[in-house]
Amino acid sequence: MELNEIRLFSPATVANVSCGFDVLGFCLDTVGDEMVIRKTDERGIRITKITGYDLPYKVTENVAGISALAMYNTLKPECGFEIEIHKKIKPGSGIGSSSASAAGSVFGMNVLLGDPLNKTELTSFAMKGEAFASKAEHADNLAPAIFGGFTIVKSIHPLHIIELPTPKDLYATIIHPQIEIKTSDARALLPQKVPLRDSITQWANLGSLVHALHTSDYDLIALSLNDVIVEPHRKSLIPDFDTLKEKVIKAGALGCGISGSGPSIYTLSQGIKVAxxxxxxxxxxxxxxxxxxxxxxxKINTEGIKIIK
Amino acid sequence: MELNEIRLFSPATVANVSCGFDVLGFCLDTVGDEMVIRKTDERGIRITKITGYDLPYKVTENVAGISALAMYNTLKPECGFEIEIHKKIKPGSGIGSSSASAAGSVFGMNVLLGDPLNKTELTSFAMKGEAFASKAEHADNLAPAIFGGFTIVKSIHPLHIIELPTPKDLYATIIHPQIEIKTSDARALLPQKVPLRDSITQWANLGSLVHALHTSDYDLIALSLNDVIVEPHRKSLIPDFDTLKEKVIKAGALGCGISGSGPSIYTLSQGIKVAxxxxxxxxxxxxxxxxxxxxxxxKINTEGIKIIK
Structure with missing residues (x-):
């Protein structure tokens, strides 16, 4: 029987992860949008239902619509698609809300078309929606949403995504302070140039973190989750950031930092009890x-976006 | 029978390795100094023979002597040591000549004393000699010389060295153009600040390289061996660098860059035939x-410094 409709879980994600600004991300398991993608005889893309948050129904103004349209116009299938978005991730929370939407529509359409595209190609189309939301092309939330686990976006042109292994006992705890941080404000705080000395520290940490993920070395994960480049500039945007970081580390977290450009803060811990x-x-x-x-x-979601009942 | 004299092979090493400026290094197998370390009843450190290159016999002016003395004054053993240095690595060639000397004396003394120190502690003492040679504390040549394989120096204070896996078919080819590059000149060419954009590229590459070493992914090694931070500033010191790089890549090398601060140039290749x-x-x-x-x-030397007959 041909599949004509699927329901998806499109996960929230954490980008940057302290030492991996602009390249590293990981995928969450307990937070995410639900989306329904439906094949229709009528050509074109339609957004038929949005729940949870007030988002535009107009396809060219909605990230899920824009990514869907980019893929649709390239593949030119003989059918159309309806998209339902049941938004659970608050837009602007810093845990990949727009990425979840942008990924969901293309992932679902791909399944319904019989998987013509691979995950990198899906990410590439999803980036069109993400670019509309954030005014910049990036994939550091999309890659973990689509591939699952930890990912490095090695380059954007050409799009090259690397899947890293996930230690099995790794859990994330996220706090989302409900304040608004404009991405443009978060960007404006970043310097164009950074001290070479600090850059060296940052890449030593990222290299060490990648090794730690490969060897499930939780102590080394803890020692590597430091951000000497971006966090010092951005943390002032988040009330009580330093106090919170101090307390969660005391409580046993391996590391703590700004999720994406905030305001959410992520931590990683060994075991659910510590988390x-x-x-x-x-x-x-x-x-x-x-x-x-x-x-x-x-738990770190190693599967990424998936079909649910 | 108690060991009173050992002969060592103290290997040459490549530091920086394109994307890992100041933190990454690897160890060579076919180039290195030979050193003889001898236990004596008479207390103190003496350098009794130097062949190959004209280096100071005075212990406090010789890197092998300085590192030996630092360790000796801390451990305060009931004996003394004689050091012979048979220098094969030309000083100033950019493949860790001073590191080989500094590592050899402390490694040899440690063996003769029954291994009281671990490799990180040995590196720490060897850094005293290295600091005398290069006017700066660093361990990016010492770590691979002492640990073998590929290493990341995650931090200097405290000294934290990470051993990375070595894909079994990886070979280095080195060319040493016999010109003099003063370390101070090479340093003066480095900017204090670097574009954030370039730093991101660099840490994406180092993260990818660490993953590639773990997965023996030679294609990804090739894509990761890029240096957008240091090489553009320093390559002018080495005649025909760009031409050479173009030709070795054409000949099949995975990557090519400045070894340490030059003038040697390293390449990595899959298999000895390509090398x-x-x-x-x-x-x-x-x-x-x-x-x-x-x-x-x-071949990449995964053992590091070792006792020979």
């Missing part, structure tokens, strides 16, 4: 502020 | 210049 203790520590800090927030504990 | 073809290509270019040179083909 939950870290969540408690986050509550302690943020409950004493007037800022609304939510938290998530998640 | 030899690369050597031929180097000859072609440099025979047409008036610059004397020598070349070496070497």
């Amino acid at each position: 939950e203790k870290v969540e408690d520590a986050m509550f302690m800090i943020y409950e004493s502020t007037s800022i609304p927030f939510d938290t998530h504990v998640s | 030899e073809k690369v050597e031929d290509a180097m000859f072609m270019i440099y025979e047409s210049t008036s610059i004397p040179f020598d070349t070496h083909v070497s």
Whole structure:
């Protein structure tokens, strides 16, 4: 029987991951959008339902629509597609909300067309939607959403994505302080030039982290999750960042940093128990502020975006 | 029977390795110094023989003497040591000549004392000699000389060295153009600040290279061996660098770059046949210049410094 409709889980993701600014990312398991992609006789792309957040139905103004359209116009299939977006990831939260939408439509269409495209090609089309959302072409959230696990975006032109291994006991805890950080503000804080000395520290850390992921060396993961380039400039955008970081490390987290360009903060821990203790520590800090927030504990999702019932 | 004298092979090494400026290095197998370390009843450190190159006999002016003395003054053993240095690696060639000397004395003394120190501790003492030679504390040649294979010096304070795996079919070809490059000149060419954009490219490459070494992915090694930070500034110091690089890549080399701060140029290749073809290509270019040179083909030495008969 030919498949005409699928329901997807399109996961949230953490980009940058301290030492891997602009190239590294990983995929979450317990936070993500649901999307329904439906094949239709009528040609073209339509967004038929959006729940959760108020997003545009117009295909050319919606990231899921834009990525779908880019793929559709290239493949020129004999059918059309309807897209339903059940948005669970708050737009602007810093855990890949637009990437989840952009990835979902192309992933779903690809399944319904019999998998003509590979994951790198899907990422490439999804980047068209992502570029609309963030005004810049990047794939550091899309790659982990589509491939799962940890990924390095080695280059954008040509698009080259590397899948890294995931130590089996690694968990993320995320806090999303519900403040708005404009990507343009986060970008404006970045210097055009950085000290060579700091760059050397950063690539020593990223090289070490990649080795640590390959060898499941949790101590080395902890020693490598440092960001001497971007975090010092951006952390002022997030209330109580330093205090929170200090407390989650005390609670046992291997590392802590800004997720994407914020405001979410990610931590990584060995084992779910530590990850939950870290969540408690986050509550302690943020409950004493007037800022609304939510938290998530998640195993690293090594599968990425997937079909659900 | 107690060992009173050992003969060592103290290998040449390549530091920086394009994308790993100041942190990455690897160890050579066919080029290195020979050193004899002898336990004596008389206390203290003496350098009793130097062949190959004209180097100071005075312990406090010789890198092997300085590193030996640092270790000796800390361990305070009940004996003394004589050091013979049979120098094969030309000082200033850019393949870790001073590191080989500094590593040899401490490695040999450690064996004769019954191995009281681990490899990181040995590196730490050897750094005292290296610091005298290069006016800066670094371990990017010492670490591969002592540990073998590919190493990352993650940090100097505290000294943290990471051993990376070596794909079994990886060979280096080195050309040493016999010109003098003062380390101070090579340093003066480096900017204090570098574009953030280039730094991102560099750490994407180093992260990818570490993954490639773990997965024996020769294609990815080739794609990762790029240096957008240092090579553009320093390559002008080495005659015909661009031409040579173009020809060795054409001959099949996976990558090519400045070894340390030069003047030697390293390449990596898959298989000894390609490494030899690369050597031929180097000859072609440099025979047409008036610059004397020598070349070496070497398997990556995964053992590092070792006792020989």
